[in-house]
Amino acid sequence: MKKNWPLWEVFVRSKNGLEHRHFGSLHAADAEMALENARDVYTRRNEGVSIWVVESKNITASNPENNGELFEPAQDKIYRHPTFYDLPDEVKHM
């Protein structure tokens, strides 16, 4: 195809109670087609109960070049992690 359809990002909720997760991307002419394509490409083996699609160009991404200033300062501050108490077994998906 010389003229590709726009790219879409696909988010699928695999079970009620879980959040939507990024599953991948695909091409489609519009949102409706993106949903149908996502259904066929990503949920054909019973992977989902809900699908979101968003056109990739609408996602603003951080620049990997800025990773140092964005993320590294967080690495040496273990006191910011809530790891100093025990989680009860009943709490799932934390």
Place this chain on the structure above:
Amino acid sequence: MNTNLYNYILGIADNSLILGQRLGELCGHGPSLEIDIACTNISLDLFGQTRSYYQYAAKIKEEGTTEDDIAFLRREREYMNLLLVEQPNRDFGHIMARQFLFDVYHLLLLQELEKSRDMTLAAIAKKSIKEVSYHLRFSSDWIKRLGDGIEESHQRVQTAIDSLWTYTDELFHQTEADKVMIEEGIGVDVTKFKDDYLKRVTAILEEATLKIPETKWFQKGGKQGIHTEHLGYLLSDLQYMQRTYPNMEW
């Protein structure tokens, strides 16, 4: 053996087998990755339905018949599918037009078959309705996109509708087996929903800015096993493995 019931089941199941095979030919050859997967998904839905019908038919036939015998070891004249579903994949317009003209019919048929006195057929119909509702949604969307798209897509899908229209009257023909099964409350009287079919097809075609063909001459014969020249080639592909290595198992 209840020959009428057996033939009646094949009359429905063969459509799913042959259309499934046609769509399967697109595996790896679809116009885009997404559409390729969509078409093969539909193909697999149809094969799943075919298996349920053939397993039931094999039980009726006895004599040690299996679903594979029915699928792979009949001769061309013994397949009772509609001529519509054996038509080749000329272009994507043809593929979607064939799918759409069949899907509208298929859904109406299954919605009636769900009320059959035969519990097995009713159960297969009930399960298939969800699948076929999606097939119809997919093909209707594409008819609208292509018809109301650019000049070339409009032209191509109009050509496809025009050339396939001649096979649509056969959807409502009845064989002897059909008639006996209707009387017994097992079979579906397809003539009852012919008007509904035309109304539904017309509504989508109009929305797609396509013209309803004015052909008054229609092809028939598939239900009696008299097929177009395309079926033989399809079957030689479909049956190759079983014919070359008899009784082979996967």
